[in-house]
Amino acid sequence: MNRLALPRLALTAGEPAGVGPELLVRLAATSLAANFVAITDRALLERAAIRCGVEINLIDDDGGDVEERSPGTLRIRHIPLAANEVPGRPDPRNAQHVLATLAEAADGCISGRYGALITAPLQKSSINDAGISFSGHTEFFAAHSHADVVMMLASPELRVALATTHLPLNAVSAAIDATSLERTLRIVHNELQAKFGFAEPRIAVLGLNPHAGENGHLGREEIDTIIPVLQKLRQQGMQLLGPMPADTAFVPAQRQHYDAVLAMYHDQALPVLKSEAFDRTVNLTLGLPFIRTSVDHGTALDLAGTGKADPSSLIAAAQMALNLVARRATHSSTPLQSEGTASSKAV
Ligand SMILES: NC(=O)c1ccc[n+]([C@@H]2O[C@H](COP(=O)([O-])OP(=O)(O)OC[C@H]3O[C@@H](n4cnc5c(N)ncnc54)[C@H](O)[C@@H]3O)[C@@H](O)[C@H]2O)c1
Numbered sequence: 001m002n003r004l005a006l007p008r009l010a011l012t013a014g015e016p017a018g019v020g021p022e023l024l025v026r027l028a029a030t031s032l033a034a035n036f037v038a039i040t041d042r043a044l045l046e047r048a049a050i051r052c053g054v055e056i057n058l059i060d061d062d063g064g065d066v067e068e069r070s071p072g073t074l075r076i077r078h079i080p081l082a083a084n085e086v087p088g089r090p091d092p093r094n095a096q097h098v099l100a101t102l103a104e105a106a107d108g109c110i111s112g113r114y115g116a117l118i119t120a121p122l123q124k125s126s127i128n129d130a131g132i133s134f135s136g137h138t139e140f141f142a143a144h145s146h147a148d149v150v151m152m153l154a155s156p157e158l159r160v161a162l163a164t165t166h167l168p169l170n171a172v173s174a175a176i177d178a179t180s181l182e183r184t185l186r187i188v189h190n191e192l193q194a195k196f197g198f199a200e201p202r203i204a205v206l207g208l209n210p211h212a213g214e215n216g217h218l219g220r221e222e223i224d225t226i227i228p229v230l231q232k233l234r235q236q237g238m239q240l241l242g243p244m245p246a247d248t249a250f251v252p253a254q255r256q257h258y259d260a261v262l263a264m265y266h267d268q269a270l271p272v273l274k275s276e277a278f279d280r281t282v283n284l285t286l287g288l289p290f291i292r293t294s295v296d297h298g299t300a301l302d303l304a305g306t307g308k309a310d311p312s313s314l315i316a317a318a319q320m321a322l323n324l325v326a327r328r329a330t331h332s333s334t335p336l337q338s339e340g341t342a343s344s345k346a347v
């Protein structure tokens, strides 16, 4: 890429019957300085643009660089739908199409064809209804890249990583063992340094049980697993708080003490972020060999086809991807998303 070329960012549309295609069109209509390449069906985007009342200029992607992009211009790598979308009604016949777009995007990022990937939401249940075992982008990209990864959702005020992702609640305890927790904490620590610029990241680790187990009276996972891992990693220099009771870890008095939270399971912490910053939270995957960001919301089937879905989270995801691409290129010392937080020493 020449020095003046815009970063080539891959976009996937997710569930064709959800709001993803409309959000891609709205993202393309912004003046963000990126060479967006949508990996999806061309006609799907054309129909989404009509629903949104947005003009787009779709250009077949030739793999080349550009120095400017006018709002509305979007390069496309056409991957055909199996069946035309009916907004609000996911069709499992399109499951293979959705997975093909993810695989193409991941392969393109790994080979350097794209500088980063931004994903719109997909309907996990529709892929499952097609008879395919699938639990989320995070797990798909981890398997596709043979990488250990961690899901993080980040707003300008709060970063939350998850020790487990899309698991039934009754499987969570067994999934958290010393090995997995240590691996997760190392990834979060390293990525807070590499991606967010914290020299000595402070991570608040939540307990699994109410009141972090109340000294063993409300569960033993803290005593048997979490505390020993924290003690071991503290001895190696990591700044780890906890295990903290999840119900009070997010109160203002606590937030100044950490740069990120590690929650034990999906719904332990994501409701905090989604209720206070639904329009500006970004989902990113830590540990992958490429940059992947995403929205913090789902397919919003109730809004699909109306053109009314809010593109703010997708735009924030694209902006974060651009920041991460720039940081990777320059090894910049500027911390990302530290506004409004009491940051530790950021390099
Ligand atoms: N990144 C992803 O692929 C991703 C993320 C979250 C959920 N999902 C999937 O999405 C599906 C539906 O999930 P859900 O119903 O729990 O959550 P949802 O986020 O789709 O919807 C929850 C509520 O938020 C509203 N909403 C969501 N996005 C909005 C937007 N951009 N603008 C305005 N309002 C918006 C919806 O209208 C709805 O009222 C599930 O299959 C879930 O697994 C996918």
Ligand SMILES: N[C@H](C(=O)O)[C@H](O)COP(=O)(O)O
Residues within 6 Å of the ligand: 135, 136, 137, 138, 139, 266, 270, 283, 294, 295, 296, 297, 298
């Ligand atoms: N856990 C995410 C959320 O609640 O926003 C969401 O399900 C998306 O996960 P993937 O990026 O793994 O699809």
